[in-house]
Amino acid sequence: MAHIVIPGQDEEHLAEAVRRLREARHIAALTGAGISVESGIPDFRSPGGVWTVFDPDEYATIEVFLRDPDKAWTMYRALGREIADKEPNAAHRALARLEAAGRLEAIVTQNIDGLHQAAGSRNVLEIHGDGQRLQCIYCGWLGPMGDEHLVGEGAPACPRCRRPLKPNIVLFGEDVRDMAEIARAMARCDALLVIGTSAQVHPAAGLPEQVHRRGGLIYEFNLGPTDLTRGQVGYWGCGAVSSDWLFQGPATVTVPLVVDEVVGGE
Ligand code: ZN
Numbered sequence: 583m584a585h586i587v588i589p590g591q592d593e594e595h596l597a598e599a600v601r602r603l604r605e606a607r608h609i610a611a612l613t614g615a616g617i618s619v620e621s622g623i624p625d626f627r628s629p630g631g632v633w634t635v636f637d638p639d640e641y642a643t644i645e646v647f648l649r650d651p652d653k654a655w656t657m658y659r660a661l662g663r664e665i666a667d668k669e670p671n672a673a674h675r676a677l678a679r680l681e682a683a684g685r686l687e688a689i690v691t692q693n694i695d696g697l698h699q700a701a702g703s704r705n706v707l708e709i710h711g712d713g714q715r716l717q718c719i720y721c722g723w724l725g726p727m728g729d730e731h732l733v734g735e736g737a738p739a740c741p742r743c744r745r746p747l748k749p750n751i752v753l754f755g756e757d758v759r760d761m762a763e764i765a766r767a768m769a770r771c772d773a774l775l776v777i778g779t780s781a782q783v784h785p786a787a788g789l790p791e792q793v794h795r796r797g798g799l800i801y802e803f804n805l806g807p808t809d810l811t812r813g814q815v816g817y818w819g820c821g822a823v824s825s826d827w828l829f830q831g832p833a834t835v836t837v838p839l840v841v842d843e844v845v846g847g848e
Contacts (some may be wrong), residue, residue, distance in 0.1 A: 584802060584811045584825040589839055599827045600843040602799060606773035611677055612789055613691045613698070616778020616804060617833045621671045623664055623695055632661050644755040651737035651746035658749050662732045665694065665713050670701035673777065673803075673833035676841040678702035683845040688767040690760075692779060692786055694751050707760040707767070709785065715750040718743060724750060758785055772798040775840075776825060778833050780808035791823040800825040803836045 585595045603609070615625035626632045633642075640646065641657035670678075678701040680686040688705045689698050694713040698706045711717075716727050718740040727749060731738055737746035752758055764785075768774075774793040781787050790800050790810060802810055802825035813824030829836035 583813060584800075584807075584828045586807065586811070586828045586830055588830050589835055595827065596840075596843075599801065599829075600840060603773055603801065603840065603844050606799070608770045609680070609686050609773045609775065610767050610771040610793075611686060611689045611775040611777060612779065612781060612786055613677075613689060613693060613777045614779025614781070614786070615693065617673050617837075618668070618671075618693055618695050618697055618778070620673070620832060620834045621668045621695070621697055623668055626661075626664075632657070632664060636660060638754055642754050644753045647746075647748050647753060651748070652735065654748070655735075655737045659732050661694075661751075662713060662727065662749065665696070666729070666732060668695060668697065670697040671834050673837040674698055674701035674703070676838040677775075677777075680841050680845055681705065685845060687771070688763075690764050690767065690786070690789065692783070694749075707764050709752070709758045709760065709764070711749075711751040711759055713749055713751055716747045717750040718745065718747055720745045723747075761785065764789070768792045769796075772796070773801065774798060775801045775803065775837075776810060777803040777837060780804065780810050782809060790825065794823040800827075801840070802828045803833050803840075804828060804830070805832065806830060 587595045624631045636657040641654055647654045674697050677689060681703055688707055689703055690707045691698060692709055694710050696712055696714045714727055716725050721743040723740050723742045740747050768789055771793050774790060776790060781790055794800055807828060810825050811828045813822045
């Protein structure tokens with residue numbers, strides 16, 4: 583079970599966590615939907631989220647795109663409108679400061695909103711692709727997604743081969759991205775910041791365990807205790823791993839609190 587640190591209380595555990603983070607040599611972050619909620623992007627799985635309106639099995643698989651791209655685009659447009667015109671928040675900016683200070687090597691994100699890059703982060707590994715570009719799976723063309731793609735009907739056509747385009751996101755049934763680079767980052771990571779995710783979905787679920795098994799520390803930032811806090815997340819079958827600390831509260835409060843202790847304030 584992790585130590586639970588509530589900002590304003592538990593100063594001793596905070597000081598210990600910060601001291602050990604300062605000593606870490608290779609810090610990485612794993613982020614999920616929770617880091618972007620305060621930028622106005624609801625968790626797609628939460629009530630009212632895109633997956634409660636559009637059943638993923640019926641809209642978000644590669645098979646549906648191949649069979650009926652026009653239907654799939656009704657969901658892509660809803661998803662695109664959810665993430666359009668959103669701004670990074672204090673948690674995204676704190677991670678960018680940590681990287682700029684030479685203390686954060688990589689961000690692995692499950693998000694497709696591009697807010698880490700908008701905040702200035704450079705080494706962002708997007709497991710599920712990005713919602714800022716369009717992709718042709720037939721000829722390999724990639725180009726920007728524009729406002730014009732969020733209105734109208736039907737699938738836009740590839741400018742090169744005229745076949746239907748899709749957003750550059752990983753659909754169910756497609757391979758996740760950047761796994762070789764993520765494996766390299768995890769292999770040397772000795773402090774992993776897990777932010778806005780309980781890391782229960784493959785492949786994110788395996789990352790805290792990989793770091794923990796090598797003696798690394800897990801810093802969790804979530805609204806409340808999760809299976810990771812309680813030691814009930816384990817992917818590789820080697821037993822469960824728990825975070826070492828849970829910083830409980832909104833990521834916009836907890837992440838800057840810890841980052842600023844390590845590298846100094848904004
Ligand atoms: Zn094409």
